[in-house]
Amino acid sequence: MNFGAVSAIYKAEMARFFRTLLQSFISPVISTSLYFVVFGSAIGGRIQEVEGIPYAAFIVPGLVMLSVMTQATSNASFAIYFPKFIGTMYEYLSAPISFFEVTLGFVGAAATKALFIGLVILATATLFVDLTILHPVSMLAFLILTCVSFSLLGFIIGIWAKNFEQLQLIPLLVITPLVFLGGSFYSISMLPPAWQIVTRFNPVVYLISGFRWSFFGQADVPIGVSLLAISGFTALCLGIIWLIFRTGWRIRS
């Protein structure tokens, strides 16, 4: 195991994050505050409660997940696309490192950034609502697993993308809709029965449900199913990455 390489990649990626720390920090804080103003105060004033939880508090887990998923995906996809774009990919290919080490360095850094942003949003949320976290360990585990799995997804997108447009395409067309339709701002039980079944095919539902359970002890799907879903998703992404490196697809000519 080449730990030196993992640490070199991780540090270089984190350095990029710290170079733009202010942007990384301010934009999630502002967007979260906006969500609270719009959903929490304006709409929440009419909805009052969802499943016995004040609406403003109910949306916190969904808000955190929304940002964490999009940030993890875009961070990781950009991180691996950038060396392809500027031509420094040769360094990773000619160094004595395995696909696992490259992935660990890049995904580790992207997941760290996403986790940091997730925690910042959580902290921001406490300024607007009273939050009690019923199962803190489970909350952290879900948060970290989501950071890792969506960073893996972003990593795949970054390798796949041939230009900046494609880099934006998947997050915009797939992830954002899935998150919005995944019960970020409502309970699945509020939907008509037919749509409840359709929603079961949305993987994000399981993540948000499990995450919300960690806060309030209530979930749309059993917590075990949520854990299984996110573990399966992580394994799937890892498998795809392993295949990519094995075949050299879009990396090694």
Next chain:
Amino acid sequence: MPPIVSVKDLTKTYPGGFTALSGVSLDIEEGEIIALLGPNGAGKTTLISAICGITMPSGGTIEVGGHDVVRDYRRARDLIGLVPQEIALEPFSTVWNNVRFTRGLFDRPRDDAYLEGLLRDLSLWDKRDAKVMELSGGMKRRVLIAKALSHGPRVLFLDEPTAGVDVELRKDMWRVVERLREEGVTIILTTHYIEEAEAIADRIGVISRGRIMLVERTEELMRRLGKKELRIELSEPVGPLPDGLRRDGLERAADGQALIYTYDTHAERTGITALLADLQASGLQLADLSTSNSSLEEIFVGLVKEDGQ
């Protein structure tokens, strides 16, 4: 001693069907400097890319330091430093961090003194805290070299190192290469400049259309190149050479219409004066005289042309 780099029957066909290398075999001895010459698109960069792990070979085997570059890639690549042809660097990071990063990729412990020496050798020390994007093209090329040397490789690949490089950098670079040679580092470089290959390489290989046309010791190649031919056209065909004319290097052309004298331009005496005096004495009538030489350039062009036909 086994070769440090051993390429056997290497072929590379790209998915589009283009064959960049067809059956290349090449052994490189430890500590030598070998120059690969060839026109653009000959396959020089593909060969280097295959050895370094950037391109996957379609067939054949490559070993570096006795390690197969595919199966035992860690140990093989551990020995290799690569200076690519195109300038590609992380623009937002400093020179120092760029070089340290590469050292990290090769799992070497931090050694600031070594990197300082490296940057000083390449006149980069003053620029160590500058961001790469602020540097000139020549400076960026120096950074590429520093990165390739950051982990102390045993085999260094320089892909067109002097293309578009000013005199100052070229001098610096050859000084570094000279020092590496003394340390026993094997150096493989590709170049368009034949004089450069002559000046620095122990051996010269010529590549054309994905095949190695020739690999020869530089001095042998130069000896062959240093020869000139004097062609003496005669008014009347001549039979066997008269005794007074017989000497080393003089031959009768097949039809007897000409004599061909091969001589060494570097020799103290070429023997031309004596030959001309003896010719006059023999009574042969000269119709014309011409000389031609075979430079590396000509051999090179000749080989490539032959191959093209």
